[in-house]
Amino acid sequence: MEPKKSQERLQQSLERVTELLEKQRRVETLVHSQHHPASSPAGRQGLVESLVHRQHLTELRQHLGRLHAADIAYILEALPHDDRLRIWEQVAASRRGDVLVEASDPLRDFLVHAMGRSDLLAVIGQLDAEDLASIAEDLPDDVLQEHVRSLTAQDRRLLQTSLSYDEGSVGQLMTSELVTVSPEMTLAEAQQQLRAQGNLPSHNDKLFVVDRHHLLQGVLPLQQILLNEPDRRVGDIMATSVVTFTPDDDATEAGKAFERYDLVSAPVTDSRGRLLGRLTVDEVMDHLREETEEDVLALAGLSGGEDIYSPVMDSARNRWVWISLNMLTAFVASRVVGLFEHTIAHIVALASLMPIVAGIGGNTGNQTATLIIRSLALGRLAPSAISRLVRKELTIGLLNGLVWGSVVGAFALVLYRETGLALVIAGAMVLEMVLAAAVGMAVPLGLQRMGRDPALGTSVLLTASTDSLGFFVFLGLATLFLLH
Amino acid sequence: MEPKKSQERLQQSLERVTELLEKQRRVETLVHSQHHPASSPAGRQGLVESLVHRQHLTELRQHLGRLHAADIAYILEALPHDDRLRIWEQVAASRRGDVLVEASDPLRDFLVHAMGRSDLLAVIGQLDAEDLASIAEDLPDDVLQEHVRSLTAQDRRLLQTSLSYDEGSVGQLMTSELVTVSPEMTLAEAQQQLRAQGNLPSHNDKLFVVDRHHLLQGVLPLQQILLNEPDRRVGDIMATSVVTFTPDDDATEAGKAFERYDLVSAPVTDSRGRLLGRLTVDEVMDHLREETEEDVLALAGLSGGEDIYSPVMDSARNRWVWISLNMLTAFVASRVVGLFEHTIAHIVALASLMPIVAGIGGNTGNQTATLIIRSLALGRLAPSAISRLVRKELTIGLLNGLVWGSVVGAFALVLYRETGLALVIAGAMVLEMVLAAAVGMAVPLGLQRMGRDPALGTSVLLTASTDSLGFFVFLGLATLFLLH
Numbered sequence: 001m002e003p004k005k006s007q008e009r010l011q012q013s014l015e016r017v018t019e020l021l022e023k024q025r026r027v028e029t030l031v032h033s034q035h036h037p038a039s040s041p042a043g044r045q046g047l048v049e050s051l052v053h054r055q056h057l058t059e060l061r062q063h064l065g066r067l068h069a070a071d072i073a074y075i076l077e078a079l080p081h082d083d084r085l086r087i088w089e090q091v092a093a094s095r096r097g098d099v100l101v102e103a104s105d106p107l108r109d110f111l112v113h114a115m116g117r118s119d120l121l122a123v124i125g126q127l128d129a130e131d132l133a134s135i136a137e138d139l140p141d142d143v144l145q146e147h148v149r150s151l152t153a154q155d156r157r158l159l160q161t162s163l164s165y166d167e168g169s170v171g172q173l174m175t176s177e178l179v180t181v182s183p184e185m186t187l188a189e190a191q192q193q194l195r196a197q198g199n200l201p202s203h204n205d206k207l208f209v210v211d212r213h214h215l216l217q218g219v220l221p222l223q224q225i226l227l228n229e230p231d232r233r234v235g236d237i238m239a240t241s242v243v244t245f246t247p248d249d250d251a252t253e254a255g256k257a258f259e260r261y262d263l264v265s266a267p268v269t270d271s272r273g274r275l276l277g278r279l280t281v282d283e284v285m286d287h288l289r290e291e292t293e294e295d296v297l298a299l300a301g302l303s304g305g306e307d308i309y310s311p312v313m314d315s316a317r318n319r320w321v322w323i324s325l326n327m328l329t330a331f332v333a334s335r336v337v338g339l340f341e342h343t344i345a346h347i348v349a350l351a352s353l354m355p356i357v358a359g360i361g362g363n364t365g366n367q368t369a370t371l372i373i374r375s376l377a378l379g380r381l382a383p384s385a386i387s388r389l390v391r392k393e394l395t396i397g398l399l400n401g402l403v404w405g406s407v408v409g410a411f412a413l414v415l416y417r418e419t420g421l422a423l424v425i426a427g428a429m430v431l432e433m434v435l436a437a438a439v440g441m442a443v444p445l446g447l448q449r450m451g452r453d454p455a456l457g458t459s460v461l462l463t464a465s466t467d468s469l470g471f472f473v474f475l476g477l478a479t480l481f482l483l484h
Numbered sequence: 485m486e487p488k489k490s491q492e493r494l495q496q497s498l499e500r501v502t503e504l505l506e507k508q509r510r511v512e513t514l515v516h517s518q519h520h521p522a523s524s525p526a527g528r529q530g531l532v533e534s535l536v537h538r539q540h541l542t543e544l545r546q547h548l549g550r551l552h553a554a555d556i557a558y559i560l561e562a563l564p565h566d567d568r569l570r571i572w573e574q575v576a577a578s579r580r581g582d583v584l585v586e587a588s589d590p591l592r593d594f595l596v597h598a599m600g601r602s603d604l605l606a607v608i609g610q611l612d613a614e615d616l617a618s619i620a621e622d623l624p625d626d627v628l629q630e631h632v633r634s635l636t637a638q639d640r641r642l643l644q645t646s647l648s649y650d651e652g653s654v655g656q657l658m659t660s661e662l663v664t665v666s667p668e669m670t671l672a673e674a675q676q677q678l679r680a681q682g683n684l685p686s687h688n689d690k691l692f693v694v695d696r697h698h699l700l701q702g703v704l705p706l707q708q709i710l711l712n713e714p715d716r717r718v719g720d721i722m723a724t725s726v727v728t729f730t731p732d733d734d735a736t737e738a739g740k741a742f743e744r745y746d747l748v749s750a751p752v753t754d755s756r757g758r759l760l761g762r763l764t765v766d767e768v769m770d771h772l773r774e775e776t777e778e779d780v781l782a783l784a785g786l787s788g789g790e791d792i793y794s795p796v797m798d799s800a801r802n803r804w805v806w807i808s809l810n811m812l813t814a815f816v817a818s819r820v821v822g823l824f825e826h827t828i829a830h831i832v833a834l835a836s837l838m839p840i841v842a843g844i845g846g847n848t849g850n851q852t853a854t855l856i857i858r859s860l861a862l863g864r865l866a867p868s869a870i871s872r873l874v875r876k877e878l879t880i881g882l883l884n885g886l887v888w889g890s891v892v893g894a895f896a897l898v899l900y901r902e903t904g905l906a907l908v909i910a911g912a913m914v915l916e917m918v919l920a921a922a923v924g925m926a927v928p929l930g931l932q933r934m935g936r937d938p939a940l941g942t943s944v945l946l947t948a949s950t951d952s953l954g955f956f957v958f959l960g961l962a963t964l965f966l967l968h
Contacts, residue, residue, distance in 0.1 A: 070744040077862075080869055191710050200707060202746060205689055222706045223684060226675050259773060260554040262686060262766035264748055281765055282746035288769075289743060292776050293858065300854035301847075308859050308873055316880045316887075319851050323888060326847045330840040331895060337836040338899070344828070344835045351828045351835035352821040355951065356814040358839070363785075363810045367803050370784035374777065375792050378561075385564055389792055396800045403800075404807060411815060415822070467839065 014075050016063060021083055024056045061090045069098035077107050080309050085114055097126035101135060106307035108138050121147060129155060130175055133162030170254050171247030173287055174268045174277035177201035180208045183217050183235030187225050190234055194225075203280035205264040209238045216267055216275045218242060244269050245279055254279060255288045298456050301325075322460075329464030333358075336468045340475035343483055349416050350478050353425055356408055358470030361432040364400060365466045366459075368393050368440030373454050376444060390441060397437030398430065405429030420482050428474035432466075435473070439465045498559050500547060505567055508540045545574045553582035561591050564793050569598055581610035585619060590791035592622045605631055613639060614659055617646030654738050655731025657771055658752045658761035661685035664692045667701050667719030671709050674718055678709075687764035689748040693722045700751055700759045702726060728753050729763055738763060739772045782940050785809075806944075813948030817842070820952045824959035827967055833900050834962050837909055840892055842954030845916040848884060849950045850943075852877050852924030857938050860928060874925060881921030882914065889913030904966050912958035916950070919957070923949045 064072055064087070072091060076084045076099070088111060091099060100108055100123060112120060120143055124132060136144060148156060158176075165171030179197055181190040190207060194200070207225075209217040218238035228237055243261055245254050245268045257263070258281055268277045297303065301322020306315055337344075337354070344350050372389075409426030413419065443461050444454035548556055548571070556575060560568050560583070572595060575583060584592055584607060596604060608616060608623065608631055620628060632640055642660075649655030663681050665674045674691060678684070691704040702722035712721055727745055729738050729752045741747070742765055752761045781787065785806020790799055821828075821838070828834050856873075893910030897903065927945050928938035 068745060074744070078869070080872060194707075194710055200711070203748065204707060205748070222710060223678075223688060225710060226678055226706060227684070259766075259769050260558070261552060264687065264689070264765070281748070281769075282743075285743050285765075285769060285772075288773075296858060297854060300851050302851055302854060306855070308855060308869070308876075312876055312879050312883065315876070316883050319848075319880070319884070320887075322851070323844065323847055323884065326844060327840075327888065327891065330843040333839050333843070334836050337839065338833075341832045341836060345832045348825045348829045349822075351838075352818050352825060354835075355821065355839070355842070355955075356811075356818050359814040359817070359947075359951070360807060360810060363807055364803075367784050367786055367806070370781060370786060371790070371792060374780065385562070385792070388564060392792075392796055392799070395796050396803070399796065399800050400803070400807065403804075404811060407811065463843075467843070471839070 010071055010074060013063070013067060013071060014078055017060065017075055017087065018079070018083075020056050020060045020063070021079075021086055024060070024086070027056065057090060060087070061092070064091055069095060070102045072099045073102040073104070073107060076111075077104060077307070081110065084110065084309075088114065093122065094126065096123045097131070100124075101127065101131045104307070105138065106310060108135060110309075112138055112140070117143060125150075129158035129162050132159060133165075134172070136163055137167075165247055168251050168287075168291075169247060170245045170249040170251050170268055170279055171277075173251050173254075173283040174245075174247065174279045175201065175283075176277045178208055178275075178278040179204065180210045180214075180275065181220060181234050182211065183209050183233065183238065185234045186231050187228055187234065187237065188230035190220065191225055191230070201278075203265050203282060208267055208275055208278070209234055210275050214275055215273045216242075216244065216269050219267065242267060246271060247276060251284070251287045252291060255284045258284045295455050299459055325460050326463075329460065329467070332464065333467040333471060336471045337475065340471075340479060343475055343479045347421070347478060347482055349412075349418075349421060350475060353408075353412055353421075354471055354474050356411075357425065357428050357432050357474040358467045360404060360408075360429065361436040361466040361470040362463055364397060364433050365436035365440035365462050368397075368437045369444050369458050369462055372441055372444045373458060376448055376454055386445070393437045393441055394434060397434040401430035401433035404433070421478075424477045424481055425474065428470075428477050431473045431477075432470045435469050436466050439469070494555055494558060497547070497551060497555060498562055501544065501559055501571065502563070502567075504540050504544045504547070505563075505570055508544070508570070511540065541574060544571070545576070548575055553579060554586045556583045557586040557588070557591060560595075561588060561791070565594065568594065568793075572598065577606065578610065580607045581615070584608075585611065585615045588791070589622065590794060592619060594793075596622055596624070601627060609634075613642035613646050616643060617649075618656070620647055621651075649731055652735050652771075652775075653731060654729045654733040654735050654752055654763055655761075657735050657738075657767040658729075658731065658763045659685065659767075660761045662692055662759075662762040663688065664694045664698075664759065665704060665718050666695065667693050667717065667722065669718045670715050671712055671718065671721065672714035674704065675709055675714070685762075687749050687766060692751055692759055692762070693718055694759050698759055699757045700726075700728065700753050703751065726751060730755060731760060735768070735771045736775060739768045742768045779939050783943055785944075809944050810947070813944065813951070816948065817951040817955060820955045821959065824955075824963060827959055827963045831905070831962060831966055833896075833902075833905060834959060837892075837896055837905075838955055838958050840895075841909065841912050841916050841958045842951045844888060844892075844913065845920040845950040845954040846947050848881060848917050849920035849924035849946050852881075852921045853928050853942050853946055856925055856928045857942060860932055860938055870929070877921045877925055878918055881918040885914035885917035888917070905962075908961045908965055909958060912954075912961050915957045915961075916954045919953050920950045923953070 067075075072087075072095070076087055079087065084107075088096075100111060103111065115123065120139075124135075124139065124143070124147055127135075132147075148159065151159065162172075178201065179194055181193050185193070194207065205222060207220045207222070209220055211217055217235070218240040219242050220234055220238045224237050243257055243263060243266050245257075245266060247268055247270070254266075258266070258279075263281060265278050265280045267275055268279055269275055297306075301319060303318055306318045310318070340350075405426040405428075408429050409422040412425045413422035416422075439462060443465075444458050447454040447457050447461075551559075556571075556579070560571055563571065568591075572580075584595060587595065599607065604623075604627055608619075608627070611619075616631075632643065635643065646656075662685065663678055665677050669677070678691065689706060691706070691709075693701045693704055695701055701719070702724040703726050704718055704722045708721050727741055727747065727750050729741075729750060731752055731754070738750075742750070742763075747765060749762050749764045751759055752763055753759055781790075785803060787802055790802045794802070824834075889910040889912075892913050893906040896909045897906035900906075923946060927949075928942050931938040931941050931945075
């Protein structure tokens with residue numbers, strides 16, 4: 001056997017594909033620039049070039065044929081739009097559906113728009129109801145409708161059930177592909193059942209034991225069939241203490257349970273215990289990764305729909321909501337400073353020093369907020385703990401204010417040799433850091449209570465407050481104590 | 485069977501435990517405040533209280549006994565330090581090792597320091613070499629040494645091998661618990677081998693096929709044993725195209741491969757193909773989650789060692805490195821403004837407007853940097869694509885500068901009714917947003933080239949540059965064009 005180092009191999013694939021594309025491009029340029037009749041010597045050369053061209057394409061097609069659909073998606077994602085199209089044309093028609101399912105949102109969006117209507121219909125025609133449901137929101141409505149009309153009544157029902165689950169629910173991620181056995185069967189009969197199934201689903205580490213009403217009775221790990229005598233009964237061997245989910249459960253919470261209990265697959269039942277499907281660790285992992293990625297992007301005000309090869313105008317527009325929000329908060333901060341222009345005109349050093357107070361305040365508030373958001377996300381905040389936490393963070397804010405206020409005060413004293421100014425900025429730092437800690441707690445806890453995601457809204461609200469507060473506290477104290 | 489809704493059940497557990505602790509605390513307070521001889525009436529009451537007390541503890545112990553070790557760790561993490569100790573005392577001694585392995589770093593650190601030396605030695609004595617190695621860095625050196633001295637020569641060798649792998653490598657996560665078969669065996673013999681093993685490892689979805697030199701030949705999914713006739717040979721059934729890893733592989737890269745190829749377990753071999761161990765999806769998931777968590781915390785300058793219940797001084801010190809770094813950059817920005825105090829003294833409106841330029845610049849730079857860091861992390865940046873990307877981001881910066889520069893210019897014009905000032909701030913915005921896009925690309929790409937993690941260093945360096953650049957560009961232009 002040949003051991004494969006996955007990441008290395010993938011990089012090599014990407015390089016090989018890029019190289020083949022480059023060669024092909026060079027040949028195309030030659031062919032275009034030297035278009036002569038085939039009878040002339042130059043024309044014969046053109047013929048040779050075109051043969052070479054076809055050879056590169058064949059090699060490309062063969063290379064892609066050996067790759068996993070996920071790897072093809074990876075390579076497409078690493079390439080600019082025109083190169084993606086060249087590659088996509090060489091992907092075997094029968095595999096395009098799989099690649100579409102494995103693709104990230106921006107890549108899928110790109111491919112869907114790049115394909116003609118009939119191509120697209122052919123590709124989605126290859127997908128089963130669950131795969132189709134998972135990408136349905138990225139398909140044009142009319143194409144989806146046309147496809148639905150071509151389905152049998154049963155397939156249509158299946159698709160509609162799959163589509164009915166909410167985004168981010170267990171129902172959306174689960175599969176109905178599973179093997180059931182009844183508790184009265186012997187292990188040998190269970191094994192027969194397994195063989196009768198033929199094409200077995202992936203991540204099939206256990207069989208599901210149901211009674212005649214399809215109510216879940218327990219699970220039978222494959223391992224148990226191998227370890228026990230064939231004449232023993234399923235009902236005696238099965239595990240009955242099983243972590244189960246319902247279709248309406250939050251997929252992220254299910255993911256945490258998979259992590260906690262080291263699950264490979266788990267049954268999904270309705271509220272009465274009827275078996276509906278199966279949730280597998282691969283779907284859960286994909287969901288968790290996508291969610292993390294979206295969170296990271298959203299923190300900077302980017303949407304998951306943007307990738308580095310999106311057109312300039314799309315990218316620019318994608319970022320405007322966020323910039324305009326920040327613009328609003330910057331205007332507010334600017335007006336706060338505006339209130340004190342009279343003071344600044346008298347003591348111009350305030351203009352140099354004020355960014356320090358606001359900046360460090362934002363920093364402190366952000367640290368507190370990150371800790372709270374993390375604790376909320378992990379469910380590690382017992383309600384009884386909140387008042388204790390408030391006291392602790394305020395104490396740290398005070399402590400930090402005293403320490404770093406002294407540092408900034410000393411800095412101001414060395415630069416401007418004015419004790420009053422140094423004392424004012426030190427005092428402002430203490431106040432600002434306590435306020436920033438308070439805001440850093442209040443914003444995520446408040447968003448959480450309002451039912452919003454604290455990870456997303458916190459950053460803008462926090463910076464808005466700490467900047468304006470910092471300017472107000474510093475310039476306000478200076479106006480009170482330094483203006484004679 | 486009773487279906488368990490995992491998250492709900494966990495919250496109920498947490499509430500039940502909190503409730504029992506509360507009851508216990510109330511009884512303790514009573515007992516302490518009414519200490520009388522047992523013969524007096526009050527003393528008899530004390531006796532009753534103490535019985536009630538013991539009853540709560542028994543209930544607590546029973547409740548904990550029914551929980552998964554991961555759930556006990558979860559509950560401990562949600563509670564303040566003193567409550568953690570009360571719970572820990574009620575965890576059965578035989579299960580403490582498992583809880584210690586499941587605990588997050590700050591909780592483990594807390595528990596290790598809370599336990600006496602002999603208790604700690606007893607707990608780590610329960611762990612196998614791999615579990616012990618995974619928590620070894622959190623144990624005091626002398627305790628670890630003492631434990632090692634008590635081991636047999638073979639166990640000591642095992643532990644030393646486990647300890648020799650780098651943090652974040654596949655070797656650190658892999659387990660040596662696996663079942664091997666030889667290609668010449670029949671499936672029936674393979675099944676015998678499996679039964680002979682007795683206590684089977686978890687996530688055992690496949691057997692590993694090795695020759696007499698322990699070189700990996702392929703893998704045999706359990707399912708294949710069930711689906712094929714017992715007299716067929718392992719060598720004919722096994723899969724030979726297998727994703728393998730080496731102990732030195734980066735665990736995060738391995739995690740991406742698990743996601744891409746939907747793996748449950750994979751063989752780990754040395755460079756010559758000798759089977760060393762097995763990597764399972766549960767370890768990989770834990771690793772990926774921990775890494776994501778650390779990244780999120782590190783972005784705000786927090787270390788994974790801090791939790792919301794860490795003592796105030798520890799927490800404060802944990803945050804100082806980051807604050808002092810930001811302090812330095814704030815001082816630099818302040819000195820940049822200081823260069824232009826003469827200009828500000830003449831046109832005090834500059835002080836109000838300058839935070840807008842710096843703030844929005846930081847915002848734009850951060851968006852660009854986030855996109856680059858994400859693309860680098862996913863390996864989606866083909867080297868040929870970088871120059872194209874640079875052009876695109878600079879174009880977006882220019883476009884954004886023109887759009888938002890006009891907005892800010894209009895804002896300034898409305899407020900101060902001076903065309904010169906409006907034009908200067910609009911021009912400064914254009915320059916700042918192009919520069920911010922450039923810095924937002926240069927910083928993560930530069931850090932990556934230097935072999936540093938771009939996700940961690942970028943934020944400080946970026947804010948430092950965009951603030952100072954924004955002040956310099958705006959105040960510089962104002963000095964050139966507005967000062968007569």
